[in-house]
Amino acid sequence: MGAADVGLARFDVVYCSNVYQLLEPAARAVLCAAVRDRLAPGGLLFLSNALGARPSARGKGRAVPGEPGSFVEQTYLHLCEREELAGDFGFLELERLDEIAYLEQRPVGAPHDHVSWVVIGRAPT
Numbered sequence: 544m545g546a547a548d549v550g551l552a553r554f555d556v557v558y559c560s561n562v563y564q565l566l567e568p569a570a571r572a573v574l575c576a577a578v579r580d581r582l583a584p585g586g587l588l589f590l591s592n593a594l595g596a597r598p599s600a601r602g603k604g605r606a607v608p609g610e611p612g613s614f615v616e617q618t619y620l621h622l623c624e625r626e627e628l629a630g631d632f633g634f635l636e637l638e639r640l641d642e643i644a645y646l647e648q649r650p651v652g653a654p655h656d657h658v659s660w661v662v663i664g665r666a667p668t
C-alpha cells in the first residue's frame with residue numbers, strides 16, 4: 544500500500560542535506576521508502592550525502608562488522624559508494640549523481656572542507 548492508497552500528502556520536492564551518511568541501514572531504508580511513497584509523480588529529490596565532515600575522516604574509527612564503509616568514531620558514519628546510492632535511489636530517474644568538494648564557512652574559526660555526493664532524482668510520472 545502506498546501513499547496514494549491512504550491519502551497521505553505527496554511532495555513535489557524532497558530536500559535532504561548531509562544526513563544520509565549518519566543513518567544506519569534500517570533508517571536509510573525507511574528514508575528511501577518515504578521518498579518513494581511521498582514524492583509526487585515527476586517530483587524531485589535533492590539529497591547530499593557527506594563522505595565525512597572531513598575527507599580525512601574516511602576510514603577513521605571502529606569499522607562496523609558486516610557493513611563495508613561504516614565506522615563509529617564519535618558517531619556512526621556510513622560512507623556510500625556511487626553504486627550503492629544508485630541502487631538505493633534506483634526507483635528514481637537519476638539526473639545527477641556526483642561528488643562535489645566545497646568549503647563550509649563557520650561563524651567562528653576557519654572554514655572546513657567537505658566532500659559530498661549529490662543525488663538529484665525524479666520520480667517516474
Ligand SMILES: C[S@@+](CC[C@H](N)C(=O)[O-])C[C@H]1O[C@@H](n2cnc3c(N)ncnc32)[C@H](O)[C@@H]1O
Nearest residue numbers: 559560561562563565566567570591593596618
Ligand atoms: C552534517 S549536519 C547537516 C545539517 C543540515 N541538514 C545541513 O545540511 O546544514 C547533520 C545533522 O543530522 C542530524 N542527525 C544526526 N543523526 C541523525 C539521525 N539519526 N536522524 C536524523 N538526523 C540526524 C544532526 O543533528 C545534524 O543536525
